[in-house]
Amino acid sequence: MRLLVVEDDSLISRSLTQALTSLGNTVETFSTYRTAKEAIHQGAFDLLLLDLGLPDGDGLGLLEEMRERGDSTPVLILTARDNLDDRVRGLDLGADDYLAKPFQLAELEARVRALLRRSQQRTENLLRLGPLMFDPATGAASLDGCALSLPHRERLLVESLLVHAGNIVPRETLESRLFGFGEVGSNALEVYVSRVRKRLKGSGLRIRTFRGLGYRLEEEQG
Amino acid sequence: MIVVTGSLKRRMAAWLLVTVIGLGALLMIEAWVSSRQAADRAFDAQLEAAALSISEAVQWQDGRPEVVIPVSALQILATSSQERVFYAVLDSQERRLSSNWEVTIPQALRDSVRKAPLETALHTAYGELRVYGREVSAPGWVSQEPVQVWVGHTLGGRQTLALTLFKQAVSRFLAMVLLAGVLMALTIRVALMPLRRLRHQLRLREADDMRPLDAEVPKEMHELVQTLDQLFTRQREGREVLLRFTADASHQLKTPLAGLQTISELALRSSDPGQWRAALEEVHGSAERTSRLAGQLLSLARLRHLDDAPQRQRVELCGLMRDVALEWAGRDEANRHDLGLDTLPTQPLWVEAEAWALRELIGNVIDNALRYTPAGSSITLGLRREENEGCLTIRDDGPGVPEEQLERLCRPFERLGRQGTEGSGLGMAIVDSIARRLGGHLKVANLSPSGLVVELRLRLAEEEAS
Secondary structure (H helix, E strand, O other): OOEOOOOOOOHHHHHHHHHHHOOOOOEEOOHHHHHHHHHHHHHOOOOOEEEEEOOOEHHHHHHEEEHOOOOOOOOEEOOOOOOOHHHHHHHHHOOOOEOOOOOHHHHHHHHHHHHHHHHHHHHHHHHHEEEEEEOOOOOEEEOOOOEEEHHHHHHHHHHHHOOOOEEEEEHHHHHHHHHHOOOOOHHHHHHHHHHHHHHHHHOOOOEEEEEOOOOEEEEEEO | OOOOOOOOOHHHHHHHHHHOOOOOHHHHHHHHHHHHHHHHHHHHHHHHHHHHHHHEEEEEOOOOOEEOOOOOHHHOOOOOOOOOHHHHEOOOOOOOOEEEEHHHHHHHHHHHHHHEEEEEEEEEEEEEEEEEEEEOOOOOOEEEEEEEEEEEEOOOHHHHHHEEEEEEHHHHHHHHHHHHHHHHHHHHHHHHHHHHHHHHHHHHOOOOOOEEEEEOHHHHHHHHHHHHHHHHHHHHHHHHHHHHHHHHHHHHHHHHHHHHHHHHHHHHHHOOOOHHHHHHHHHHHHHHHHHHHHHHHHHHHHHHHHOOOOEEEEEEEHHHHHHHHHHHHOHHHHHOOOOEOOOOOOOOEEEEEOOHHHHHHHHHHHHHHHHHHHOOOOOEEEEEOOEEEEEEEEEEOOOOOOOOHHHHHHOOOOOOOOOOOOOOOOHHHHHHHHHHHHHHHEEEEEEEOOOOOEEEEEEEEEOOOO
């Protein structure tokens, strides 16, 4: 994957390069608004990591200009300004994610992975997390390359969780997806979750419950 | 915000002007009336003298009155003004013995002159005249026919004299007003001198000079100076709080930085990669804590900034709680804890608040709970309605806080002896500042058998009219 880092602090841009290169990406860094703009015009990147406070301009301007041109490259904003207005404005202008400085490299890597996965899914039209794969067009799912035959509601559940893989999917969202807007028993959803859990056992994936909030499909750690 | 409404001097001058004009008008009327009266008195006396002088010239020859008008009498009447002089001497049959007068004197006047001399105005073909009449009887024992002497003149002389007198009065008055004006201006200048001195003193003051004013002022300005002194005192106190906060903050930042320095120094001396690694891990942890501290100091400073007046809007608590819980539960830091949400009320709960401040408050409490409870502890967010208040709770089943330290929990830089655990001791101070800013009630209590609950009560907004 080809990544573009626009960051004027050399220490941060060096560590970003190092961390992201070790994930198997090609990273190019630019430290000014002007040079970054030229680079964006020229090459196709898979992801843009954008610092807002550049010495010769506001990173948000760069984002705005990109989106106006119809360039839908995913953008992750990095900034020391953590007030909500900037955050909202950045997301309004079409940023895909937002990370306030200082951040942990592990968190940055996770976000980058998620964004890259999402942009890849956009091109492949396949949902994928680790060994689990789902084709929304046909409804076919496979685990470790073996086809999984899923009943209707389990299939809907797997699809919903995969779309937001790595993020918590609110239980209300899942319930309306699986059961429509009708009355639902309080543990109806839990029944389907435990069925899917059984299928995923030993695959390195798990569904974590968040009390009162929802579920998250994630890769087991360690 | 000071609104300037005209100048003090101008206001005083305006009042003075109004008073002087009012008073002046009255004085002018009075001067005119008295000038007229004085002129009348003077000329009436002349008329009387002329009449007397003519009366004395009346002689009786064989019981018949005869008169030769003396020149002196006419001279008395001949004033410098070009006025016409009239005289008439009439016998009892109203025949004119001597006269330059074509005017008939009304019967009523002639009748009343028989009793006493009389002065009056008379309208004639020559315009308005002032006339004087008296009756003269022959002296001696022989009874004779009485004779009436009438003299009169036009009003030109009187008017000229009255005008002259009036002009003098007016010029005296104007001179006085002018003099009073000059004196008034000088007085105002002198009276405002202390104000000017005070202004000068304030202007020369150093920006950070917060000592009380040392100024001699009149009684009326005492209150102003006192108020200024109080303002300086408040500013001084505010600055001291700020300086103390800055000093505390610097100290807090210095400590981890000193640690970083010694760890890295030691690692640089060593040549053992194992020690390097250990040192780097410590450096990493310490840098993380320091940057979090800096962030918290910034929030606290921002919260305490006066200018930053709260911009409240209607916020729905159920949605906000769910959002914050989702955001925190999804974070890496929360991976080792069980962060959950109680069942929320089915009805929406609206409050007037700043959404960012509420998020920050809840986030700080969650952050604290994640830091100060062991891995595996559960942290639960709850929300319920109690009459007209919304009650947000964040509870954990960790070790809690010793009862005697609960009230000190919200002071900045208190870590309640947990110096060993990571944390700045600012989190709860921020929470407390936000609660105050939002006008909510914050309560921190231990739970039985173990755990801590932080509760924020916020007044619910009025229901929407629709």
